[in-house]
Amino acid sequence: MEEKKIDINSIIGFVLIFGILVYMMYTNAPTEEEKAAQEQAKQEQVEAEKKATEKTNTAVTTAEDFSAATVTDSMQLVALNNKLGAFAYSSTLPSATNKETLVENDVLALKFSNKGGYLSEIRLKQFVDFDSIPIYLVRNGNTDFNINFGTTDSRILNTRDLYFEPTISKNGENTVVSMKLQVSPDKYLEYRYELKPDDYMVDFTIRSQGLSNVINSSQEVNLNWDLDTYRHDQSISYENRYTRLTYQHDGKKVDKLSQAGEDEETVKDAKWLSYRQHFFSSILVSKNPIKSVRITSEDLVENEDIDTVFTKRYTTKFPLTFEAGEVNQPLKFFFGPTDSKVLKKYDDNLDESIPFGWGIFGWINKAIFIPLFGFLSSFLPHGIAIIVMTILIKLLMSFVQYKQFLSQAKLKVLKPELDAIREKNKDNKMKAQQETMALQNKAGASPLSGCLPGLIQLPVFYALFMFFPTAFDLRQKSFLWADDLSSYDAVLYLPFKIPFYGDHVSLFPILAAIAIFFYMKMTTGQQMASQPTQEGMPDMGKMMKYMIYFSPLMMLFFFNNYASGLSLYYFISNTISIGIMLVIKNYILDEDKIHAQIQVNKKKPKKQNRFQKKMEEMMEQAEQQKQAQNKNKK
The missing domain is CATH 1.20.5 (Single alpha-helices involved in coiled-coils or other helix-helix interfaces)
Incomplete structure (x- = not known):
């Protein structure tokens, strides 16, 4: 194995290289100016890279969003097409919002909703309610105006859910509001409203263009008009009594649904339908009689202390007419006061929607009392006009009262003779009756001669009973302590409520009850004095005495919530009747002369x-x- 040794030359070489590198780094080091320039360049480079990164990220995000939005819009469009079919086009227009269009004339302020194309608010500009709040017939969703129809691709749609395109234009002085539910720019279902200056009547036409292949005309296309009527009067129970759905059909027949509870009817050949809210009405008028209409009425007032917003709920449903596969339904709407002077201006017999009374009673009101009161109130305060009209009526009917009193006076003079006949024939009632009739006939003192004049007065009394609650001219007209002659005249409010009476005390009914009490006391006393004595009469006398107290008490309770103008009439009428009776009794009739005349009459054949x-x-x-x-x- 070779032994490892340190190589000196290698070490010296590494040292020399390291030294050279240190020298080069030292000699090439930048100056302070160069360092600053480099730092600035570096910073610029960092910022440039940062911007480039943000741009890249933004580009990526935008692309992602665009892709997502495209997918969402596509999905929504597909969903609309699946739901609405051809009418999906209407939901893609700029008007596909819940915005409203306001149009006014001198008497009406109307709002039209893009969604549904219907009248979403109707304000009568010249009237306020008992609390000085403007009169609204439609507001805050109290109505539903909708056309339910099928399409040729088997969809069922409701116009209340679809968006209409609004357009306002002029037709001479008239303002035209066109609400179009579009399939395309030249194919649509249109609600066309035309508002005339200073007019409560709004022309309204439903028509379609180019939809013969879209709307399935083989199925019924039904118009539904529902309305919850607002409370406007001080007494909700009194107002509700004169709030009814009235309609004209089969020529000029006028009928109405029930005033209380729930009622429904299928009407044939209907000309107009009136949603009457006592002194204000919403009336649908058709140019051509509607073949069949389903109407309903529901009383919404179960507890006057709680149910104080709405009085009735009315509904109407009928199929629209088609011509050559297109909808064509010319209609009109009246939104205004239930005032005979206003309603008579139109040619549709609309004043018959006011309950003046049936038969002769209505004729008396329309031919006599309405013109007479209109004339008197044109130059007299309305309270004074009631008094003057009452005086004129009582003077005109005074001959009737004279005939009644004369008949009672004759029977009173004959009473001793009649009693003698009954005593003589007490075991033979039939013979007593024959002799009684014979004596009365000879003397010209038949009880019928006193009853017939009284019957003549009944149509007048009933006609006036119907006149005052429907007299629009009395609305919010004051007299003495009464702020409104069409409502009750409260002089005291109670901290509790008396059943059938109310939580207030009206003064005119009290005065009327007092006058009725004294009038009945006088007339009942005269009648009892003229009646012959017979079995059972004590009981009859007791009943008549009870009536003296019962009738004023009924007047007191029944009229406490009624129009003060009606109570004023009864007070003045009975006061005048008392005066006439006193004059007849003390200055016109003489019982001695009547007795002498009867004896003369008895001798004549x-x-x-x-x-x-x-x-x-x-x-x-x-x-x-x-x-x-x-x-x-x-």
Whole structure:
């Protein structure tokens, strides 16, 4: 094995190389200026590399995002196409948002929603509610206006879920709002609204263009219009009593759904449907009668203390009409006051939606009381106009009251003779009745002569009972302590609620109840004094006495939440009636003269009319039958 030795030459060589390297490093070391320049160059290089890296990273991120976005959009587009089919186009337009379009005239402020294309807000600019809040018929989603339709590729769609393209234009002075649900720029379903200046009526047309191969017209395409009606009056129960769905059908027949609970009806050939909310209405009018409409009404007020937002829920559903495969449904909407003067301006018989009463009662209101009150209130305060109209009506009907009082006075004079007849024939009631009728006929004092004048007054009283709650002119008109003659006149609010009465005290019903009490006390006393004495009369007298107290009490409870204008009328009417009775009794009728006249009449031959002859014959036959029965028994 060779022995290892240290090589001196190698060591010297390594030392020399190391020294040379140290020398070269020393001699080539940079100066201070060169060091600064190098440092700056190095820094610039670092920054340049950093920017390059960021640029690269950005480029990579953008590319990734672009790829992801493209995939997402593609997926969304596919999903839309799968869901909406041809109508997916409408959801890709800039208008596919929940924005609203505002349009106004002098009386209406309307908002149209892009989503659904319907009227999402309707404000009546000239009216406020009992709390000075503007009147809104539609707001905050209380309505649903929707067309449900099938497509030729077997989809079922609802317009409420789709986006419409809004366009506003002018047609002369009219403002036109076009809401289009588009399949393409030239194929669409359109809601066309036309608003005229200073007009509550909005022309509304539903039509389609180029959709005959998109919408399946072989299936029913149904329009649904639902509305929850807002409470606007001080008394929700009183307002709800006059809130009803009314409709005209089969020519000019006007009917209505039930006021309380739930009701539904299928109406044929409907001309218009009125969602009446007492003093305000939303009315759908069709140019051509709708062949079949399904309507419903639901009372939403279960507890007045809790349910204070809405009163009724109305729904309407009917199929749209097609022409050559395209939708074409010309309609109109009325949004405004339930005021006969306003509704009469239109040619659609819309004023019949106001409940003036049926038959002769409605005729009296429309032909007499509405024009009369309109004339009086044109130059008098509304409270004074009620008083003046009441005075005129009572003076006109005073002859009826005179006839009633005269008949009672005649019967009172004859009472001793009638009592004598009944006493003489107490064992033969039939004969007593015959002689009684004969005496009354000769004296001209039949009880019917007092009843018939009273019947004449009934149509007038009922017509006025229907007039005051529907008189729009009384709304928010004050008189004395009453702030609103169309609502109750509370003078005191109670810390508790009395069943059937309320939590307040109205003064006009109290005054009316007092007047009714004294009027009934006078008339009942006169009637009892004129009635002949007979068996059972004490009980009848008690019942009449009870009525003296019961009627005013009923008035007090029933009218505490009613329109103060109606209570004012009853107070004035009964006060005038008391005055007329006192004048007739003390200054016109003289019982001595009446007695003398009766004696003269009794001596004159009195012809019987057909009714009296028939009654006498019937009584004679009954008497003969009774006598025959008695003989057979013997």
